Amino acid sequence: MKITVDEDKCCGAGQCVLLAPEVFDQRDDDGIVVLLDAAPAAGHHAAVRESAAVCPAAAIVLSEDA
Amino acid sequence: MTQVGSVLVVGASAAGLATAEALRRKGYQGALTVIGGEFHPPYDRPPLSKQVLAGEWVPERAQLRTADQLAALDAEIVLQDPARSLDTAARTVRTASGRAVRADAVVIATGLRSRAFPGQQSLEGVHTLRSLDDALALRSALQSADRTVVIGDGVLGAEIAATARGMGVDVTLVGMLTAPMVGLLGSRMAARLAQLHTDRGVHMEFGVAVEFLQEERGRVTAVGLADGRVLPARTVVVAIGSVPATDWLTDSGLTVADGVVCDAFCQAADGVYAVGDVARWHHRGLGKFVRWENRTNANEQAAAVAANILGENRPYTPVPYMWTDQFDAKIQAHGLLGEDADVQVVEGSEEDGRFVALYRRDGHMTGVLGWNMPKQARLHRAAVVDHYTAQAALHA
Numbered sequence: 415m416k417i418t419v420d421e422d423k424c425c426g427a428g429q430c431v432l433l434a435p436e437v438f439d440q441r442d443d444d445g446i447v448v449l450l451d452a453a454p455a456a457g458h459h460a461a462v463r464e465s466a467a468v469c470p471a472a473a474i475v476l477s478e479d480a
Numbered sequence: 481m482t483q484v485g486s487v488l489v490v491g492a493s494a495a496g497l498a499t500a501e502a503l504r505r506k507g508y509q510g511a512l513t514v515i516g517g518e519f520h521p522p523y524d525r526p527p528l529s530k531q532v533l534a535g536e537w538v539p540e541r542a543q544l545r546t547a548d549q550l551a552a553l554d555a556e557i558v559l560q561d562p563a564r565s566l567d568t569a570a571r572t573v574r575t576a577s578g579r580a581v582r583a584d585a586v587v588i589a590t591g592l593r594s595r596a597f598p599g600q601q602s603l604e605g606v607h608t609l610r611s612l613d614d615a616l617a618l619r620s621a622l623q624s625a626d627r628t629v630v631i632g633d634g635v636l637g638a639e640i641a642a643t644a645r646g647m648g649v650d651v652t653l654v655g656m657l658t659a660p661m662v663g664l665l666g667s668r669m670a671a672r673l674a675q676l677h678t679d680r681g682v683h684m685e686f687g688v689a690v691e692f693l694q695e696e697r698g699r700v701t702a703v704g705l706a707d708g709r710v711l712p713a714r715t716v717v718v719a720i721g722s723v724p725a726t727d728w729l730t731d732s733g734l735t736v737a738d739g740v741v742c743d744a745f746c747q748a749a750d751g752v753y754a755v756g757d758v759a760r761w762h763h764r765g766l767g768k769f770v771r772w773e774n775r776t777n778a779n780e781q782a783a784a785v786a787a788n789i790l791g792e793n794r795p796y797t798p799v800p801y802m803w804t805d806q807f808d809a810k811i812q813a814h815g816l817l818g819e820d821a822d823v824q825v826v827e828g829s830e831e832d833g834r835f836v837a838l839y840r841r842d843g844h845m846t847g848v849l850g851w852n853m854p855k856q857a858r859l860h861r862a863a864v865v866d867h868y869t870a871q872a873a874l875h876a
Contacts, residue, residue: 426854445854470775
């Protein structure tokens with residue numbers, strides 16, 4: 415799994431951090447997503463898929479075959 | 481519930497698409513059909529009043545998925561063919577083109593329609609903003625507009641006013657209540673928002689109703705207020721709320737009362753579910769029926785509906801979340817803030833324009849507001865979760 419985030423789309427909701435705190439964080443100053451791990455271990459995949467699904471700004475894109 | 485072999489999602493916007501995707505993510509391999517009334521593939525609405533209206537994004541950037549991603553969903557996606565009726569017992573939907581689709585589970589995701597001001601439809605220069613086409617039409621009007629009046633107390637009117645002002649337009653925002661978004665933010669923070677708009681040059685007319693739209697040869701020329709004043713305008717935006725798009729369900733036998741009424745599992749009838757802006761469901765945490773028009777609810781409720789279609793039997797008890805970006809303010813709300821709450825700033829400062837405030841009502845922590853502090857607001861979210869889930873846990 416390979417993750418890319420679109421900082422320009424990100425609205426700073428932080429839903430991704432609630433679901434997968436090992437993979438996502440937010441910048442302190444403006445809340446924009448910080449990708450901690452662009453290719454997380456399999457154990458995180460379900461939470462990452464959930465994060466991408468609930469992101470209200472559609473700012474997380476996953477590529478499963480990478 | 482017996483094994484579901486076919487699902488029909490009525491509505492091809494955020495909530496409908498998210499439901500279809502959640503079903504596949506959870507391993508559903510049966511037939512999947514999504515029908516939508518619009519020409520465009522599924523797109524996102526929050527950018528319409530901001531980035532798309534401002535011209536910062538090309539319209540395609542608001543699309544929720546690429547063509548490849550939609551193809552990977554392995555669903556039949558039918559566009560430009562709005563649903564016209566639902567036979568609830570037979571779980572069959574008929575569309576404008578005469579198509580009839582039957583499914584083991586039907587998901588209603590038809591969203592909202594803009595509420596109209598009486599007589600506005602026949603007038604040139606009067607706009608609403610709900611669809612992508614609406615946004616592009618309004619953008620085109622604002623590019624040549626001199627005086628524009630935006631009518632509305634809610635988040636949409638305030639966002640449109642801010643965006644138009646950013647485009648250099650002379651804008652007046654008119655509302656019946658005391659301040660913009662007062663129902664969502666409470667009076668103290670709504671006053672702060674009103675001040676921000678004033679500082680940036682938006683003319684604010686609050687606490688006054690709009691009585692009529694003045695016209696000349698079929699084109700709007702002014703907005704008449706209840707106090708007798710007349711505001712000249714070449715462009716008028718009506719943002720006075722929305723109504724659930726449920727006309728097509730009149731003969732369905734479903735209970736429709738400001739939305740499709742559902743149980744705690746988002747089920748409206750056996751095998752019929754509703755999701756997103758159109759759904760009024762029983763929130764067990766709050767102990768009442770609610771209908772939420774926020775973007776996050778579309779995705780979260782979609783996951784709950786997909787789970788329940790597949791037999792998980794999970795009551796839906798979310799903590800609401802909404803955000804708005806106006807001028808340089810990023811405002812975020814976790815939970816419900818409310819007009820009558822006690823507001824306490826717990827981090828940052830109002831003077832600096834960066835703070836987190838907690839909202840307390842009847843002894844309960846009900847909401848967290850972040851003003852240019854999204855991360856810090858999210859960190860305080862835990863303080864309100866109990867209010868939305870504790871009661872549900874008792875009844876589980």
